[in-house]
Amino acid sequence: MIIESPGNYQQFSELIRKFDSICFYLSKDDCNVCKILKPKIQELISNFPKINFCYIDLENAKEISGQLSIFSIPTILFYFDGKEIIRASRNINLEELKSQIERYYKLIFEY
Numbered sequence: 001m002i003i004e005s006p007g008n009y010q011q012f013s014e015l016i017r018k019f020d021s022i023c024f025y026l027s028k029d030d031c032n033v034c035k036i037l038k039p040k041i042q043e044l045i046s047n048f049p050k051i052n053f054c055y056i057d058l059e060n061a062k063e064i065s066g067q068l069s070i071f072s073i074p075t076i077l078f079y080f081d082g083k084e085i086i087r088a089s090r091n092i093n094l095e096e097l098k099s100q101i102e103r104y105y106k107l108i109f110e111y
Contacts, residue, residue, distance in 0.1 A: 001052045001053070002042075002052075002053050002054070002055075003015060003019070003022065003052050003053065003054040004054075005054060005055055005056050005057060005060070005061070006054070006056065006061065006064065007060065007061060008061065008063050008064070009063050009064050009067045012024075012056075012061075012064050012067075015054060016079050016082055017082060019052045019079075020050065020080070020081060020108075021048075021050055021051045021052065021078070021079065021080050021081075021105075021108070021109075022051065022052045022053075022054060022078070022079050023041070023045050023051055023052070023053050023054070023076065023077070023078050023079075024054050024055075024056055024076070024077040024078075024079070025038055025041055025042075025053065025054070025055045025056065025074060025076055026056045026058055026064070026065065026068075026070055026073060026074065026075045026076070026077065027055075027056075027057070027058065027073045027074040027075070028057060028058050028059050028073055029057055029059065031073050031074065033074065034073055034074040037074055037092065038055065038074070040094060041053075041076060041094075044094060044097070044098055044101070045101075047098075048101060048102075048105050050105070050109050051078070051101070051105070058070065058073065070089075071089075072089045072090045073089075073090075074089070074090070074092070075087065075088070075089045075090075076088045076089075076092065076097070078101065078104070080104055080108050081108065085104050086100050086101065086104070
């Protein structure tokens with residue numbers, strides 16, 4: 001499920017509490033690499049039906065980038081049970097990311 005982007009850190013925190021698993025894709029609209037990578041990440045996430053997806057445009061949510069110490073884009077954050085489990089930034093290996101997601105997904109949802 002695709003979730004509406006939070007506008008501030010409080011809304012961000014509420015999303016983490018609301019969903020058992022969520023992927024945040026943090027970038028800016030003027031980032032060409034981000035534009036190319038986003039659909040690939042969404043396709044990857046579609047293989048894991050219990051993970052929700054949320055795009056955050058950091059131009060409109062500067063407070064979130066400050067609170068989360070986001071210094072490069074794109075940054076992908078995965079939260080399971082309210083805890084940040086995976087953080088990937090800049091040069092992202094999709095196969096490696098997929099294996100990390102599979103590992104945690106199986107531990108949390110399939111056992």
